[in-house]
Amino acid sequence: MTIEELIEAARGGSTRATGRLLSLAESPRRTEVLEAIGPVDPPRVIGVTGPPGAGKSTTVGVLVGAYRQREERVAVLAVDPSSPYSGGALLGDRIRMAAHINDPGVLIRSVAARGHLGGLAAAVPASLQVLAALSYGLVVLETVGVGQSEIEIAAVADPTIVILNPGAGDAVQAAKAGLLEVADIVVVNKADRDGADQTVRDLHAETSAPILKLIAAQGEGIDELMEAIAAHHRSDSPQRRAARARSQILSLAQSLLRTHPELDRLADAVAEGRDDVYAAAERLFGVPLNP
Amino acid sequence: MTIEELIEAARGGSTRATGRLLSLAESPRRTEVLEAIGPVDPPRVIGVTGPPGAGKSTTVGVLVGAYRQREERVAVLAVDPSSPYSGGALLGDRIRMAAHINDPGVLIRSVAARGHLGGLAAAVPASLQVLAALSYGLVVLETVGVGQSEIEIAAVADPTIVILNPGAGDAVQAAKAGLLEVADIVVVNKADRDGADQTVRDLHAETSAPILKLIAAQGEGIDELMEAIAAHHRSDSPQRRAARARSQILSLAQSLLRTHPELDRLADAVAEGRDDVYAAAERLFGVPLNP
Structure with a gap:
């Protein structure tokens, strides 16, 4: 099938075509997919x-x-920067999402970050564009709470909801990891x-973000969370x-930097004393930049 | 004084001129300093x-x-990404370094990272070039063990020595923080x-890096550490x-990215739907890149 045929099939309800399109959007062929989709x-x-x-997955469910x-x-993109598709955590997540598996109005997708930092940054915007073209007006991006991925998620998501549990441990860890800095809404689950x-x-x-209590497993507090999300969207x-x-x-440009075709040649020139590191860094941009 | 006069005065032993030169090397005027110094x-x-x-500072001392x-x-560059010059930790470090303060063959300098990630990456290579021009053949770069700064240090330093203490706490934390990944030599101090x-x-x-025991406060194990450093240098x-x-x-280019003169204009274009994020990221480089 051509990409145009895949789009047509996906719009017609084929989950298989949707999956293929999303895989292409995560691959270097994403440019072709985005061109075929057009503005959206x-x-x-x-x-x-x-x-x-x-309780992230319970809450998402x-x-x-x-x-x-x-x-x-609604589409759910579950991002796990450390594990491939078959990872234990994702399997668990999927079981929790079982209630929605046969609902054609819900798409659940695991995005593998493919072991490098740029993976997520590069894959997610294209995946979002594909999902929008397939009439998913709302996307939930779920990540495990470790490091860089949160920052990149925060760049895409609006709002970013940080889910913690009662007790000092979670709150202190979240503050230390910088997780609270990216939070637009904080949820204390298992309240x-x-x-x-x-x-x-x-x-x-x-944090100055709104803080809500939730008992996700019983659905208590979900209405308040939905209202906080809606309020955040209204204030965009x-x-x-x-x-x-x-x-x-920036996130994408950083991943392009690491695969820049001139990088190795410039590194050799600097290592051999033929170029200085500042000039070399500027050369990566093709044009002179501000000091 | 012109930069040329500062260099002459610094070579003549003026600590004040040396300090001025290093401040310029940390500033946007570093290009002028590096040009005046020439290849070194x-x-x-x-x-x-x-x-x-x-026990980092004791070991460095x-x-x-x-x-x-x-x-x-020998020059010591103490890098503290979180504190300005007057910070408590650096003050403590300086007291520990007191034995060397009146030795003209030793220079001790606090490098402030100025609160942004690119600060250290941009400041350190120029500072090293100034120090080399002033006949400091050996530079010790000391950082507090938190996050990104270690990775950037590791890019410059050879070897990178990670100092830990006995007990499970330090070792587990160091492993978690990725500190051991950048270690060329691991030292268990207070052995x-x-x-x-x-x-x-x-x-x-x-880790597969060599692991040495040290009692820095008593000087025990320093000969072995010096030999490990020398062996590392020999195997470069x-x-x-x-x-x-x-x-x-890469480290410098990432800081250039964040101040790229086109970034805000491109962000507006993407936000208003006039450009897509992949094309925008490529435009920062002036030339098309690999997918």
């Missing part, structure tokens, strides 16, 4: 991140259910456990859109 | 990193003393404490020099 309004993107075991009741088509109120108070000292602005675009461009 | 053989650079309290006995001129041998065994499971190769150059170029 970006989907709303909700980022969900947090430490393992915090409940959110998806709530959006489906409003008849929105029926001891110490939930104290955790909320502790978090208020660390050209400035925030430009800031997100800037972060996405 | 790079100094040997020893990186010392590790968690707070591990003892190493400096040992190299001074061999009549080598007279309980558990030092066990820590060495644990570390052997995590064009491939390793090229790899270091590559990392330095």
Whole structure:
């Protein structure tokens, strides 16, 4: 099938064609896919991140259910920078998402970051464009809460929701890892456990983002979370859109840098004393830059 | 004074002129400084990193003393990405270095990373070139053991020495933070404490780098550390020099990216749907790149 045929089949409901298109969007052939799709309004993107075991997948499952009741088509992109498709964590996530597996209005996709930093940055914007073209107006991006991926997620997602549990451990770790800095909404899940109120108070000292209590497994607090997400979407602005675009461009440009065709030649020249490192860095850009 | 006059004064022994030159090397005027200096053989650079309290400064102090006995001129660049010059940690470091303060063959300098990631990457190579021009053949780069700075240090330093203490805590934290990945030599300092041998065994499971025991405060193990450093220098190769150059170029190029004059305009174009993020990222490079 050509890419045009795949798009037609995917629009007709073929999950297989959709999967193929998303795989192409993650590959170097993404340019062809994006050209075939053409301009399309970006989907709303909700980022969900947090430490393992915090209840991210349960929350995503409940959110998806709530959006489906409003008849929105929802895609879930589960990003795991460390594991390939068959990884244990993703398998677990998929089981939790089982309620939605036979719903044609829900798409669940694992995005493998392919072991290098640029993978996620390069794959996600194209995947979002494909999903928008297939009428998924809402995309939930779920990541495990480790390092760089959160920052890149935050660049794409709006809002970024950080999910933690009661107790000092999660909150302190999240603050240390810089997770709270990217949070637009903080959720204390399993809020029926001891110490939930104290955790909320502790978090208020660390972040100015709204902090919500949730018991995802029972659906308690989901309405408030949906309203916080909607409020965040309503308050979006050209400035925030430009800031997100800037972060996405930077993230992609950094992955292009690492595969720049001139890099090895320049490194040899610097190592042999034929070029200085500042001039070499500028040469990667083809044009002189500001000092 | 002109830059040429500063260089002459610094070569004549003026610590004030040296300080001015190094400040210029950390500023956007570094290009002028580097042009005035001209080509110069790079100094040997020893990186010392590790968690707070591990004994980095004590070790650096003892190493400096040992190299001074061999009549080598040594510069210490203390890099602290989080604190300005007056920070508590650096003050403590300086007190520990007091033994060398009146020795004209030793230069001690705090490099402020100025709060942004590119600061260190941009400042250090120019500082090294200034120091080499002032006949400091050996530079010790000391960083606090937190995150990105270690990776950038590792790009410049050869060898990178990671200093830990006995006990599971340091070793596990170092492994988690990726500190061991950049280690060319691992030092277990305060090796007279309980558990030092066990820590060495644990570390052997995590890294193939040589692991040495040290009691820096008493000078025990310094000869072995000096020999390990010398062995590392002897085994340097064009491939390793090229790899270091590559990392330095990338590190600088990433800081140039963040201040690229076209970035804001491109971000607006992407945010308004007039450009796609992949094309925008490529435009930053002036020439088309590999997919």
